Every structure is written in C-alpha cells, then in structure tokens.
C-alpha cells in the first residue's frame with residue numbers, strides 16, 4: 001500500500017466516523033477522536049495529500065514511558081517543587097535537605113551531560129522514612145515527563161524476587177529479558193539498595209546489572225540506608241558504584257508520618273478544588 005492509499009483510507013474512515021455522529025465511537029473507547037487512533041491527521045494542500053502527526057502520539061509515548069517506569073502509586077504524581085524543607089524538624093535535617101535539593105537541581109539542569117558521562121546519584125541516610133524514596137521518585141517523574149527519558153524504578157529486593165520468579169516461567173529467556181530491561185533503561189532507580197540478604201548469587205546478579213550499566217554509561221540512582229563503604233558487596237561492585245555516583249546525604253530524621261499527613265492534606269485540597277470546579281461549571285450551564 002502506498003502512502004497515498006493509506007491517507008485516502010484514513011480520510012474515508014474519518015468521514016465514516018463523522019457521519020456516524022461525532023464522538024460516539026470515541027466516548028466508548030480509548031480511540032483518539034482527532035485521528036481515529038492512527039496517530040496521523042490527513043490534510044490536502046494544492047491538490048496533494050499530506051499527513052501531520054496528531055497530538056495523541058506524544059501523550060501515548062508518555063503514558064508508555066510512565067508505565068515502563070513503574071513508579072510506586074504513592075509517588076506517581078510527586079514533583080520536585082512539592083518537596084518541603086518544613087517537614088524536617090531539626091536544623092541539621094533542614095540543612096541536609098536543602099543541600100540535597102541544590103544537588104538535584106544542578107543534576108537535573110545538566111542532565112544531558114550526566115547521561116553522557118553515565119553519572120548517577122547515591123541518596124543515603126541511615127534513617128528509614130527520611131524521604132529518600134520520595135526524592136528518587138520525584139526525580140524519576142521529572143526525567144520522564146520533562147526530559148522524556150526512559151526511566152525504570154525498582155526496589156532492590158523486588159529485582160531479586162522478579163529474577164527468581166522468571167525461573168518458573170520460561171527460565172533463561174525470561175530472566176535475560178528482565179535483566180536486559182534493567183540494563184538498558186536510560187535511567188535505573190534502585191530503591192532501598194543494601195537491605196537484601198547478600199549471597200554469592202545476589203552478588204553475581206547485581207554485579208551483572210551494575211557492571212553492564214557502568215560499561216554502557218547508563219545512569220543509575222540508588223537510595224540506601226547503608227553508606228557505600230559499608231555495603232556488604234564485593235569491591236568490584238562498590239567501586240563501580242562509587243566511581244559513577246554523586247553522593248547525596250539525606251537527613252537522619254523520619255518524616256514518613258508528617259509526609260503522610262501532607263499527602264492527605266494535598267488530596268483533600270485537590271478534591272475540594274475539583275468540587276469547586278464542578279459547581280462553577282454547573283452554574284455557568286444553568
């Protein structure tokens with residue numbers, strides 16, 4: 001089929017759709033009403049047929065990137081600008097958090113250079129619930145949505161569980177496909193690194209992933225309760241991590257409860273705003 005035939009076909013199908021009553025098909029399904037799902041909008045100019053990209057192509061790509069990234073639900077909408085110093089009670093905590101924010105800002109502003117050099121981050125504090133995961137997820141969202149990067153978010157113990165679970169399925173093939181995904185993503189976020197029970201097998205698996213990413217200069221961002229030099233991993237692993245990570249110390253303060261309260265407040269405000277929007281819409285219509 002030539003491009004011209006294809007365009008003609010799309011035009012006919014669009015005409016058919018509009019004759020069926022505009023929007024009825026699209027309301028019931030996820031098909032884009034502008035292009036009928038083809039991603040292209042045909043148009044005529046000087047008697048010739050052309051096609052331009054539909055807006056839905058970009059949002060389609062974005063939703064695929066977001067689903068690949070697999071950011072935990074709690075952190076799906078978290079943005080860097082919503083992170084607040086006020087959740088930390090101590091002066092030291094506030095100071096560390098501010099320094100961390102400055103590092104992140106510079107890191108993201110220069111992200112293309114970071115990507116080229118394969119430089120990642122090691123976000124560390126011994127205290128659980130200090131906001132490390134939230135920070136990592138906010139970075140992930142920023143990189144997916146604004147920088148349009150392919151990001152993969154994975155908790156370290158889940159990585160190992162998933163590798164084990166592939167054994168039941170198609171054994172070697174499924175395992176290597178999973179490892180490929182972890183090795184090839186532009187950015188891999190390994191959350192809670194260092195809590196896993198370390199066996200020779202675990203050493204081997206993480207060495208494969210970390211070394212592969214190191215060789216190909218892929219960016220890896222870690223969150224951990226364990227400083228790099230105290231990790232129970234072999235030198236060949238920790239030295240690679242050290243070499244390609246900027247250290248980012250996080251406050252030694254748990255803010256999980258405070259942040260949960262803040263989430264609830266944000267949620268309630270959002271609902272109130274939506275309700276206000278709805279009633280405003282109504283008053284215009286009636």
Ligand SMILES: [Zn+2]
Pocket residue numbers: 032033034035036037038039040054055056057
């Ligand atoms: Zn479209």
